[in-house]
Amino acid sequence: MSVRINDFVIRFANVNGTGSASANNMFAKSIFRMGVPVSPKNIFPSNIQGLPTWYEVRVSEKGYMGRREGIDLMVAVNPQSFTKDVASIKPGGYLLYDSTKPLYDDRRQDITYIGVPMTALCLANYEVPRLQQLFKNIVYVGALSKLLDIEVKVFEDIFAEQFAGKEKLIAPNLQAIELGRKYIEDHYDFPLNIRVSRRDLVRDSILVDGNTACGLGAVYGGATVAAWYPITPSTSLMDAFDKYASKLRIDAEGKKNYAIVQMEDELASMGVVLGASWNGARSFTATSGPGISLMSEFIGLSYFAEVPGVVVDVQRGGPSTGMPTRTQQSDILLAAYASHGDTKHILLFPSTPKECFDMMADSFDLAERLQTMIFMMTDLDLGMNDHMSPPFDWNDSREYDRGKVLNVRQLEEVKSWGRYRDPDGDGIPYRTLPGTHPTKGAYFTRGTSRDEDAKYTEESAPYVRNMQRLQVKWETAKTMVPKPEIVRNEAGVSEAIIYFGTTAWAAQESLDILEDQGINLNAMRVKAFPFGNEVVEFLANHDTVYVIEQNRDAQFKTLLVNELGEDPAKFISVLNYDGFPITADFVSQTIQARKLATVGNI
Amino acid sequence: MTYIKPAFRHPDAQKNSIGFYRKDYEGALSTLCAGCGHDSISSAIIQACFELAIEPHKIAKLSGIGCSSKTPAYYLGQSHGFNTVHGRMPSVATGAYLANRDLKYIGVSGDGDSASIGMGQFVHAIRRNLNVVYIIMNNGCYGLTKGQDSATADAGSMSRKGAPNPFEAIDMPSLALELGATFVGRSFSGDKAQLIPMIKAALSHPGFALLDVISPCVTFNNNKGSTKSYDYTREHIEATGTIDFVPIEQEITVDYKEGSSKEIALHDGSIIELSKLANGFDPTDKLSSILKMHEARTKGQILTGLMYIDPDTKGLHDLLQTSDTPLNTMGADVLNPGQAALAKINSEFR
Numbered sequence: 011m012s013v014r015i016n017d018f019v020i021r022f023a024n025v026n027g028t029g030s031a032s033a034n035n036m037f038a039k040s041i042f043r044m045g046v047p048v049s050p051k052n053i054f055p056s057n058i059q060g061l062p063t064w065y066e067v068r069v070s071e072k073g074y075m076g077r078r079e080g081i082d083l084m085v086a087v088n089p090q091s092f093t094k095d096v097a098s099i100k101p102g103g104y105l106l107y108d109s110t111k112p113l114y115d116d117r118r119q120d121i122t123y124i125g126v127p128m129t130a131l132c133l134a135n136y137e138v139p140r141l142q143q144l145f146k147n148i149v150y151v152g153a154l155s156k157l158l159d160i161e162v163k164v165f166e167d168i169f170a171e172q173f174a175g176k177e178k179l180i181a182p183n184l185q186a187i188e189l190g191r192k193y194i195e196d197h198y199d200f201p202l203n204i205r206v207s208r209r210d211l212v213r214d215s216i217l218v219d220g221n222t223a224c225g226l227g228a229v230y231g232g233a234t235v236a237a238w239y240p241i242t243p244s245t246s247l248m249d250a251f252d253k254y255a256s257k258l259r260i261d262a263e264g265k266k267n268y269a270i271v272q273m274e275d276e277l278a279s280m281g282v283v284l285g286a287s288w289n290g291a292r293s294f295t296a297t298s299g300p301g302i303s304l305m306s307e308f309i310g311l312s313y314f315a316e317v318p319g320v321v322v323d324v325q326r327g328g329p330s331t332g333m334p335t336r337t338q339q340s341d342i343l344l345a346a347y348a349s350h351g352d353t354k355h356i357l358l359f360p361s362t363p364k365e366c367f368d369m370m371a372d373s374f375d376l377a378e379r380l381q382t383m384i385f386m387m388t389d390l391d392l393g394m395n396d397h398m399s400p401p402f403d404w405n406d407s408r409e410y411d412r413g414k415v416l417n418v419r420q421l422e423e424v425k426s427w428g429r430y431r432d433p434d435g436d437g438i439p440y441r442t443l444p445g446t447h448p449t450k451g452a453y454f455t456r457g458t459s460r461d462e463d464a465k466y467t468e469e470s471a472p473y474v475r476n477m478q479r480l481q482v483k484w485e486t487a488k489t490m491v492p493k494p495e496i497v498r499n500e501a502g503v504s505e506a507i508i509y510f511g512t513t514a515w516a517a518q519e520s521l522d523i524l525e526d527q528g529i530n531l532n533a534m535r536v537k538a539f540p541f542g543n544e545v546v547e548f549l550a551n552h553d554t555v556y557v558i559e560q561n562r563d564a565q566f567k568t569l570l571v572n573e574l575g576e577d578p579a580k581f582i583s584v585l586n587y588d589g590f591p592i593t594a595d596f597v598s599q600t601i602q603a604r605k606l607a608t609v610g611n612i
Numbered sequence: 613m614t615y616i617k618p619a620f621r622h623p624d625a626q627k628n629s630i631g632f633y634r635k636d637y638e639g640a641l642s643t644l645c646a647g648c649g650h651d652s653i654s655s656a657i658i659q660a661c662f663e664l665a666i667e668p669h670k671i672a673k674l675s676g677i678g679c680s681s682k683t684p685a686y687y688l689g690q691s692h693g694f695n696t697v698h699g700r701m702p703s704v705a706t707g708a709y710l711a712n713r714d715l716k717y718i719g720v721s722g723d724g725d726s727a728s729i730g731m732g733q734f735v736h737a738i739r740r741n742l743n744v745v746y747i748i749m750n751n752g753c754y755g756l757t758k759g760q761d762s763a764t765a766d767a768g769s770m771s772r773k774g775a776p777n778p779f780e781a782i783d784m785p786s787l788a789l790e791l792g793a794t795f796v797g798r799s800f801s802g803d804k805a806q807l808i809p810m811i812k813a814a815l816s817h818p819g820f821a822l823l824d825v826i827s828p829c830v831t832f833n834n835n836k837g838s839t840k841s842y843d844y845t846r847e848h849i850e851a852t853g854t855i856d857f858v859p860i861e862q863e864i865t866v867d868y869k870e871g872s873s874k875e876i877a878l879h880d881g882s883i884i885e886l887s888k889l890a891n892g893f894d895p896t897d898k899l900s901s902i903l904k905m906h907e908a909r910t911k912g913q914i915l916t917g918l919m920y921i922d923p924d925t926k927g928l929h930d931l932l933q934t935s936d937t938p939l940n941t942m943g944a945d946v947l948n949p950g951q952a953a954l955a956k957i958n959s960e961f962r
Contacts, residue, residue: 042962043962214958214962215962216958216961216962217961217962218961226957229947229949230948230949230954232942232943232944232947232948234710234711234939234940234942234947235707235710235711235939237703237706237707254949254957258949258953259947259949261935261937263935263936264933265933265934265935265936266932266933266934266935267934267935267937267939267942267946267947268934268939269710269929269932269934269939270932271706271710271740271932273703273706273736274732274733274735274736275732277700277703277733278700278702278703278706278732278733278736279703280703281696281700281702281703281704281706281707281733282703282704282706282707282710283707284696284704284707285674285694285696285703285704285705285706285707285708285709285710285711286707286708286710286711286939286940287707287711288694288704288707288708288711289672289707289708289711289712289715289940290711290712290940291707291710291711291712291939291940293707293711307697307700308697308700311696311697401955401958401961402954402957402958403951403954404948404950404951404954405951406948406950406951408944408948409943409944410943410944442692443692443940444669444672444691444692444708444712444715445669445670445672445692445712445714445715446669447669448667448668448669448690449668449669449690452668452669452689452690452691452692452693453692453693454684454685454692454693454694454695455692455693455694455695456694456695457695457696457697458695465640466685
């Protein structure tokens with residue numbers, strides 16, 4: 011096997027709840043600190059302790075951050091899954107295992123076995139049983155660092171930062187790293203043919219998960235009321251909001267400039283969002299598909315009564331309880347048309363943590379500007395896995411756009427006002443907040459039909475006028491949501507791919523793979539629904555469009571066909587829905603196969 | 613009847629202490645059935661707010677779905693209102709209160725809205741001691757869908773169609789008390805002398821205040837054999853005592869006989885005056901309240917009046933330790949930590 015530098019996939023097979031996560035994270039970070047792009051993925055069970063869990067790190071000099079099939083190096087320390095883990099290694103790959111106890115004799119001949127007696131080393135060097143367990147993880151990181159040529163200085167720095175204030179923990183951790191390194195030095199050839207070499211490729215990038223980015227974006231976006239109900243994989247989003255708000259949003263008396271309430275269910279969480287937003291606070295909730303199902307009635311109220319709100323849907327495998335710890339993009343249609351009657355909603359599709367942060371902050375402006383629900387459509391892959399991302403930034407001169415809200419002075423000045431009138435012709439009415447003016451601006455918000463002045467009516471004409479105005483507002487929304495990224499748009503190329511959210515990494519990599527094979531495609535990444543003119547034009551300029559998404563039913567394609575009246579025959583779906591993040595190989599192979607089939611038909 | 617609300621105001625009409633007439637607290641003309649108990653409750657709300665001299669725009673009224681939940685249109689026309697979805701008023705009220713702690717919140721619901729579809733939210737609003745006056749207009753039936761039994765209909769109570777209800781009733785005040793509600797009262801829409809001071813006391817309470825108000829449905833549940841009819845309620849009513857509410861600025865002028873009365877000072881300095889208290893009953897003693905409620909139920913009485921109060925309670929904002937400034941008044945200068953803080957956070961992710 012030839013030497014491959016900064017281009018491999020390593021997988022860790024652990025037992026859930028044994029402290030492996032932090033060791034594995036540190037491993038990924040060590041490569042990132044070597045200036046080399048990494049993409050870690052946590053593959054975990056719906057369980058707190060005892061079941062198998064995996065952690066996968068792709069190292070890519072070219073900066074390909076999508077998942078890649080094929081394991082070059084397996085760190086197998088879970089007896090439950092050991093046999094399967096060994097079987098999953100690519101021929102020519104490596105196995106790092108705990109050699110404290112001997113292995114069975116039926117070894118694979120096409121991989122290299124690297125045994126390190128992790129348990130024995132820890133038993134000999136640490137006295138506390140808990141530490142003997144925890145340091146096993148650090149020992150294998152140490153062994154890996156030797157095998158892969160990662161500088162030990164990187165770990166010294168990480169520990170110094172991690173244990174600032176608890177310095178006595180640094181030495182035993184470094185000792186564990188050294189135990190691993192020493193054992194390799196004494197027993198094996200190193201480095202391996204796959205290895206890391208220092209580069210300057212990550213620059214000012216950060217390594218962070220999307221849930222953290224969304225939680226932080228909510229702090230910067232001015233959210234003051236957050237309501238939620240625990241659900242995988244969204245829970246860490248509210249934890250992040252809490253973490254940053256509790257540091258950055260405390261007043262002079264030590265009181266909180268925000269409120270977080272864990273509600274009794276998702277319905278109630280959405281109720282809080284509507285109540286708070288109606289009353290002039292910026293409010294949001296975070297959930298996953300099952301939560302959106304439960305919130306649907308309130309989402310319809312938001313649409314019809316025109317109450318702002320923000321909801322993050324960290325999508326997971328559906329339907330029903332589905333695969334709660336696996337990723338999918340299968341709530342697209344649910345979110346786009348949530349609730350009974352004629353309803354439709356604004357969706358944002360971030361692809362990176364930076365976009366999670368930016369779009370989350372922007373979503374509050376959008377919600378208040380458009381007086382409706384904004385869906386942040388992330389997924390488990392983006393939300394819970396660390397991703398290399400441009401750093402967060404904020405313009406300190408930026409003000410919040412609170413939309414059309416009449417204050418006391420304006421209420422004094424306006425001759426007449428009606429909550430659902432459309433004086434500007436953009437379909438967006440003016441709203442008032444409770445407690446603003448003693449005698450002006452009060453109205454009764456309701457989900458029943460009403461006239462332009464918010465008076466209850468069962469007359470058809472004002473009902474129809476209102477529904478039409480909502481349609482005008484929808485058209486306005488198309489001009490306000492983020493525009494798509496036209497990734498490649500070469501003249502004369504008649505075929506293109508369309509993707510959104512976390513399909514971006516695999517899609518972008520697949521463009522390169524296909525190009526190497528002489529298949530040249532244009533590409534567009536959609537960032538929002540409803541689709542604006544840019545999307546329409548891009549589609550019009552291409553005869554065949556591959557739509558890449560992570561669900562079975564081609565939901566995004568359905569949305570394109572349904573909303574834009576496009577000919578369904580124009581679209582070819584590339585669908586991955588096995589719960590694992592889509593790979594570039596899958597995308598490129600699906601497109602190749604399709605092209606071959608088409609040629610064959612001629 | 614006429615469907616036009618007269619603009620006329622009686623020349624002798626009095627202003628309250630902040631210069632508002634009673635009319636300023638009224639709303640649109642009711643579209644409920646003539647004689648509906650709910651209209652009496654609406655009128656009591658108007659009177660209580662007028663007498664308490666709350667600026668109308670400093671009140672927000674919220675409701676769920678049903679006949680009861682339509683009523684916010686019929687009072688406090690200068691207050692914002694929110695007719696939410698069925699059974700979910702408590703969560704919307706929670707959000708509203710979190711956004712602005714400086715307003716008074718009146719949440720109006722019915723027995724269907726609270727005791728069935730909305731039971732979960734009702735229970736949890738109590739748990740959080742949400743600062744809301746929670747009025748259940750309780751008629752034991754679903755009026756808007758033509759009279760089906762609700763979960764507060766007594767076992768054996770006859771519907772208009774003549775069928776006895778086979779199921780046990782949920783008693784909302786008993787439940788609320790068990791859950792830790794800090795203000796529990798029941799009244800009767802036909803007893804304004806009691807209802808108005810109870811609403812006033814509830815509006816001054818710094819936490820969750822439940823008012824379960826028996827409010828007969830004249831169309832579907834006022835028949836012989838119904839235990840929520842006007843006649844049955846009047847015949848079986850038993851008050852815990854009489855109640856008077858003395859706002860902070862008013863002098864106390866009424867004397868009560870010693871031994872049968874009790875004064876309860878509220879956090880804002882106002883006082884609840886209870887007199888003719890039932891023998892041995894103390895509404896600040898939870899055990900005494902529980903005994904009294906069970907005793908009344910055993911005797912087949914409909915107990916009304918203030919059943920329990922904890923005047924020293926802490927409301928939701930205090931429990932969450934949020935700022936004294938309403939959250940909805942804060943701008944980017946207060947809420948946004950700025951680029952410098954963000955640069956520091958970025959460095960933690962490298």
